[in-house]
Amino acid sequence: MKIACVIPAFNEEKSISQTIEQVKDLVDLIVVVDDKSSDNTKKILNSINEQKLKKIYHPINLGQGAALQTGNEYCLKNGFDVIIHFDADGQFLASDINKMIKPIINEGYDLVIGSRFLGIESNIPSFKKNIIMPMAKIFNILFFGIKTSDPQNGFRAMSKETALRIKIENDRMAHCTEILAKAFKYKLKIKEVPIKVIYHEFGQKFSGGLKIIKDLILKKISG
Amino acid sequence: MIQQILAGLIIIFFLSKLINQWKKKAISFNEFIFWLIFWVLAILIVAFIKQIDKIVINLGFSSSAINLAFYIAVLFLFYLIFKMRLKIVKIEKNITDLARKISLKE
Numbered sequence: 001m002k003i004a005c006v007i008p009a010f011n012e013e014k015s016i017s018q019t020i021e022q023v024k025d026l027v028d029l030i031v032v033v034d035d036k037s038s039d040n041t042k043k044i045l046n047s048i049n050e051q052k053l054k055k056i057y058h059p060i061n062l063g064q065g066a067a068l069q070t071g072n073e074y075c076l077k078n079g080f081d082v083i084i085h086f087d088a089d090g091q092f093l094a095s096d097i098n099k100m101i102k103p104i105i106n107e108g109y110d111l112v113i114g115s116r117f118l119g120i121e122s123n124i125p126s127f128k129k130n131i132i133m134p135m136a137k138i139f140n141i142l143f144f145g146i147k148t149s150d151p152q153n154g155f156r157a158m159s160k161e162t163a164l165r166i167k168i169e170n171d172r173m174a175h176c177t178e179i180l181a182k183a184f185k186y187k188l189k190i191k192e193v194p195i196k197v198i199y200h201e202f203g204q205k206f207s208g209g210l211k212i213i214k215d216l217i218l219k220k221i222s223g
Numbered sequence: 224m225i226q227q228i229l230a231g232l233i234i235i236f237f238l239s240k241l242i243n244q245w246k247k248k249a250i251s252f253n254e255f256i257f258w259l260i261f262w263v264l265a266i267l268i269v270a271f272i273k274q275i276d277k278i279v280i281n282l283g284f285s286s287s288a289i290n291l292a293f294y295i296a297v298l299f300l301f302y303l304i305f306k307m308r309l310k311i312v313k314i315e316k317n318i319t320d321l322a323r324k325i326s327l328k329e
Contacts, residue, residue: 033326058326062319070323077327171319 001105003027004080005097006071008064010035012088013044022094023086024052031074032088033067036060064154065175069168076163084157089200092155096195100157103191110162110188113148113180114155118194125199139213144181148192152176155195162188174215230269238262268292 005027009016016032023030033056034042045055056070068085075083082101086092096114103109116124124133133152140146154176158166165186170178183190241262245255268275268288275288284291 056326057329059322060318062322066319066323070326073323074327169316171315 001081003082004029004075005084006031007088008033008067009088011037011039013040015090026097031071033071035067063172065168066171072163109191111183111190112157114153114195115150115192117149146180174212234266
């Protein structure tokens with residue numbers, strides 16, 4: 001089975017090399033999609049000479065959702081069987097990749113989602129853990145029927161069939177909800193796997209959460 | 224009377240802008256006709272405001288014609304914003320598809 005890891009990167013000059021270094025031995029190909037970074041991310045990527053690395057550059061900034069879809073399309077065109085979505089900022093552990101892909105390879109799951117709430121402790125900022133995340137969870141259950149413990153987690157793995165069925169249309173940050181909503185709609189076999197997340201910064205803020213809700217509603221209205 | 228003249232002048236200003244845009248071919252024929260009808264209707268409402276007032280009262284509305292015109296205008300604006308939003312979403316999608324194609328070809 002050919003395994004690819006898609007890493008969307010926007011202004012990740014501090015962490016991108018390290019992330020690539022940590023992931024490269026665990027997958028067949030790393031697809032980094034630079035979303036028109038304004039820092040030195042592109043320069044750093046160009047300086048990395050790694051056979052297992054495919055660099056894709058968006059000509060304009062489109063958003064994380066769009067970068068993931070670009071990565072998915074590249075993987076599908078090049079015959080990869082399992083696609084992993086991994087953050088460039090070093091908050092996920094590369095050592096968790098194996099347990100994310102195992103349910104797809106060995107147990108026939110379509111989609112595997114990382115979860116920060118299944119036993120392994122992550123240093124989640126308390127406002128995020130106790131206010132933003134529960135609110136996002138309620139919103140996801142009420143409006144999209146998503147019943148997972150950590151719907152906003154960006155660490156996921158999917159089979160090629162899943163990537164073919166789920167086309168990410170929310171270009172910005174609403175893609176987490178969109179992917180899960182479509183997975184539930186198509187009745188895909190979903191598994192949650194406990195993972196550890198290391199917070200270097202706060203990440204998605206409350207205002208970002210509101211923007212996600214706005215994007216989802218507008219997408220729903222405009223079909 | 225002064226209010227009607229002022230409103231008439233504003234509408235004429237917008238009409239001249241519209242004709243100008245049409246001459247420059249900045250808008251399509253359909254769009255030109257749509258806005259022409261819109262502004263001609265607006266000028267008719269302003270010119271016959273008293274007669275419309277009477278019709279509005281006869282129809283059983285408690286407000287004056289100018290109020291009713293405002294309500295309709297606000298509803299119309301909401302509709303236009305919605306239409307515009309749909310158009311923007313479509314354009315955004317096209318831009319994303321295009322940018323993706325370019326990046327995957329490189």
